[in-house]
Amino acid sequence: MTEELILAGCLTNNAAAQEALYARFSPRMLGVCYRFAKNREDAEDMLQESFIKIFSQIHQFRNEGVLEGWIRRIVVHTCINVLKKNKKFSDSIDITYASGIGTKEETIPSIMQAKEVVECIRLLPIGYRTVLNLYAIEGYSHREIGEMLDIEESTSRSQYTRAKSMLEGVLVKKKIINEPTTKKTFFGSSKIAK
Amino acid sequence: MDRKFHTNDFERLLKEMSDEFKMYPSKRIWNSIYNNIHPQRNWPSVGMSISLIFTLIIVGHLNTSKPTLDSRLASIQPVYSNSNSILFNPIVFSSKFIDKSIADNQTTTLNGNEIGSNQLINSNKLNSNLTITRQLNISSNKQLSNKVIGSNILDNHQEIAQIQSSSSKEHSYLNKEVQSLSNLTKNSIELIAEKTSTETGLGQISYITPSEKSNFEDLMNTTSKNEIVRRYAKNDISEDLQNEINSLKQKGLSQNNQKLISAKDKEWIENYALHNRKATKKWAGKLTTLAYVTPSVVYRSLSYNPNYFVNTSSNSPASLRSANQALSKEVNQTPAMGLEIGTGLQYSILKNLSIKAGLQLNFSRYSTKAFENSHPFSTAITLHDFKSNTNYEIYESTPYSNQAGLEAIKLHNESFQFSLPIGADLKLAGNENVQWNVGASIQPTFVIGGKNYLISSDKRNFVKEPSLLNRWNINAGFETFITFKSNGLTWQIGPQFRKQLFSTNSKKYVIEERLLNYGFKVGVSKLIK
Numbered sequence: 001m002t003e004e005l006i007l008a009g010c011l012t013n014n015a016a017a018q019e020a021l022y023a024r025f026s027p028r029m030l031g032v033c034y035r036f037a038k039n040r041e042d043a044e045d046m047l048q049e050s051f052i053k054i055f056s057q058i059h060q061f062r063n064e065g066v067l068e069g070w071i072r073r074i075v076v077h078t079c080i081n082v083l084k085k086n087k088k089f090s091d092s093i094d095i096t097y098a099s100g101i102g103t104k105e106e107t108i109p110s111i112m113q114a115k116e117v118v119e120c121i122r123l124l125p126i127g128y129r130t131v132l133n134l135y136a137i138e139g140y141s142h143r144e145i146g147e148m149l150d151i152e153e154s155t156s157r158s159q160y161t162r163a164k165s166m167l168e169g170v171l172v173k174k175k176i177i178n179e180p181t182t183k184k185t186f187f188g189s190s191k192i193a194k
Numbered sequence: 195m196d197r198k199f200h201t202n203d204f205e206r207l208l209k210e211m212s213d214e215f216k217m218y219p220s221k222r223i224w225n226s227i228y229n230n231i232h233p234q235r236n237w238p239s240v241g242m243s244i245s246l247i248f249t250l251i252i253v254g255h256l257n258t259s260k261p262t263l264d265s266r267l268a269s270i271q272p273v274y275s276n277s278n279s280i281l282f283n284p285i286v287f288s289s290k291f292i293d294k295s296i297a298d299n300q301t302t303t304l305n306g307n308e309i310g311s312n313q314l315i316n317s318n319k320l321n322s323n324l325t326i327t328r329q330l331n332i333s334s335n336k337q338l339s340n341k342v343i344g345s346n347i348l349d350n351h352q353e354i355a356q357i358q359s360s361s362s363k364e365h366s367y368l369n370k371e372v373q374s375l376s377n378l379t380k381n382s383i384e385l386i387a388e389k390t391s392t393e394t395g396l397g398q399i400s401y402i403t404p405s406e407k408s409n410f411e412d413l414m415n416t417t418s419k420n421e422i423v424r425r426y427a428k429n430d431i432s433e434d435l436q437n438e439i440n441s442l443k444q445k446g447l448s449q450n451n452q453k454l455i456s457a458k459d460k461e462w463i464e465n466y467a468l469h470n471r472k473a474t475k476k477w478a479g480k481l482t483t484l485a486y487v488t489p490s491v492v493y494r495s496l497s498y499n500p501n502y503f504v505n506t507s508s509n510s511p512a513s514l515r516s517a518n519q520a521l522s523k524e525v526n527q528t529p530a531m532g533l534e535i536g537t538g539l540q541y542s543i544l545k546n547l548s549i550k551a552g553l554q555l556n557f558s559r560y561s562t563k564a565f566e567n568s569h570p571f572s573t574a575i576t577l578h579d580f581k582s583n584t585n586y587e588i589y590e591s592t593p594y595s596n597q598a599g600l601e602a603i604k605l606h607n608e609s610f611q612f613s614l615p616i617g618a619d620l621k622l623a624g625n626e627n628v629q630w631n632v633g634a635s636i637q638p639t640f641v642i643g644g645k646n647y648l649i650s651s652d653k654r655n656f657v658k659e660p661s662l663l664n665r666w667n668i669n670a671g672f673e674t675f676i677t678f679k680s681n682g683l684t685w686q687i688g689p690q691f692r693k694q695l696f697s698t699n700s701k702k703y704v705i706e707e708r709l710l711n712y713g714f715k716v717g718v719s720k721l722i723k
Contacts, residue, residue, distance in 0.1 A: 015228065019224065026218075026223075031212070031216050044220065048230075051223075051227045052227055121208070136205040137213075164205075177207065
């Protein structure tokens with residue numbers, strides 16, 4: 001079934017078309033939810049809520065962009081809303097906890113690199129993780145992140161910087177990436193990942 | 195919003211990896227989504243559920259609302275005289291019985307038609323009795339089942355009872371009643387005329403006579419509808435009707451009744467009401483079922499039996515006391531967890547006092563520190579001979595030592611008991627919802643089984659000797675607890691102390707062991723209504 005047919009079916013509230021849409025996008029969208037959520041159960045709840053919104057608002061999609069992008073945006077916003085509703089995002093960022101995450105090596109399965117990277121992201125504190133997800137992976141600007149999370153743009157920047165540094169450390173420890181080397185530039189030195 | 199991808203290698207890596215990452219949701223998620231976006235698809239199942247519940251209610255109602263009288267009536271066959279007249283028929287019988295049970299004692303009978311305490315001729319009753327008349331004609335031809343008729347009449351009369359109670363209160367209802375009465379009276383006269391004209395030798399019904407018929411016609415002709423209403427409003431209709439009824443009764447109705455119902459049947463009617471009276475429960479509201487569990491810590495006390503205590507220097511109480519202290523020091527024991535599970539009944543005899551009895555299973559255990567040796571060796575335990583009133587020693591072999599050995603172990607002294615606690619609870623304070631109580635019980639106990647390790651005469655070894663285990667014992671229990679009500683149940687929580695009154699072991703063994711349980715009881719009780 002092509003995407004056009006699926007879309008047309010969903011617009012007429014056709015159950016088969018809805019199931020086809022769900023089958024096509026749910027695995028990737030659950031991956032998105034999982035990066036935001038505390039555990040798999042929370043992620044599935046987020047996915048469920050997202051798809052209910054998607055099917056009820058499908059008539060608002062105007063074929064101006066890619067369907068997956070539109071679905072993804074709804075999923076991300078739903079995840080953020082759930083986190084805000086559960087006050088998980090407002091939890092203070094515990095730097096001590098964050099610095100100790102490298103010791104949790106045994107919790108990371110080494111089946112697939114993608115899964116390893118996602119699991120490393122999930123080891124970050126919720127605030128760091130959310131900002132990193134939104135900025136580096138979902139492509140939102142710091143201004144948009146600030147609006148979404150009700151924080152200052154500068155806070156978003158600083159949290160992202162810390163999250164990135166922390167995640168780099170974890171990925172290096174897991175040997176997923178090489179240790180960044182210091183590169184001398186005209187303005188000073190900066191670390192780059194190999 | 196377009197996604198703004200960052201060119202940094204690290205961020206590109208993250209994005210690529212994250213986009214590759216997929217997870218497959220469980221089927222449950224799709225089902226939930228589907229149910230949410232298609233709520234109308236749930237209606238068939240909801241409809242099915244409702245219809246199923248409705249069917250169950252109807253079936254339940256039909257099963258429970260059938261009076262047991264039906265079966266008894268069905269078993270009673272019509273009694274025919276030699277002239278083929280019906281002397282007793284369960285149909286008439288049932289109508290009389292039901293009327294007797296639902297109407298006042300002042301109810302009188304007119305050709306089988308009933309007049310209630312409000313003295314108003316009930317059209318429905320006429321209807322039902324006319325039905326009886328018709329059915330009796332058929333019955334005389336022996337073509338209809340008595341059971342069907344009987345149950346129809348029962349239903350009719352149950353409705354009549356309800357109508358009677360409301361009709362006496364509402365004047366508007368009176369008009370309807372009189373209207374239908376008037377119509378039905380005409381019908382009844384016609385029916386009676388028809389009956390009398392079609393009567394043949396097959397079955398002459400003895401309780402309607404031509405003179406009664408004419409009287410009835412006269413009554414209804416002289417009393418028009420409007421007249422009935424007017425006179426009812428003046429409250430004088432009852433008197434007239436009563437007079438008419440009395441005159442008809444005088445003319446031989448009583449004789450017919452005597453023919454219709456035998457003395458035996460009359461007795462049955464009277465007995466039925468007597469024997470089917472709802473039994474009053476004297477214990478209702480006072481009896482409570484109780485279930486509880488009491489985790490406990492078990493200790494034991496060891497002492498010499500003062501009757502058999504023999505000391506080389508002195509048998510004085512002081513000497514006994516010091517010997518007991520020494521004995522306790524010799525044995526190194528640790529308490530262990532025990533458990534009591536019980537159920538019972540509680541009966542409130544006074545406002546603040548209730549007695550209780552029940553069944554209880556006890557598991558008691560404590561541990562003794564000991565040493566196990568690779569080889570058993572001989573040791574002696576002291577017993578008492580009641581005939582000669584002297585102590586003697588028997589020799590046993592045991593691998594367990596009290597003082598030194600190859601391997602340190604714990605000997606688990608266990609006891610499984612079955613007891614019948616009988617006691618009382620006293621309410622000290624509280625209101626209806628929360629109360630503070632104290633309780634005490636005496637518990638005759640049977641020891642189902644267990645393990646006991648006896649200390650040897652020289653206190654150096656432990657001997658396992660199940661044959662010396664005392665099978666019967668008595669425990670005393672003391673408790674204080676708080677009760678509170680929740681969801682129709684009453685919960686009991688509080689500490690409990692239980693002491694074994696006699697030794698665990700046989701009287702022959704000179705050292706007595708008594709168990710002490712310190713527990714915390716959690717119970718739940720429910721009032722039996």
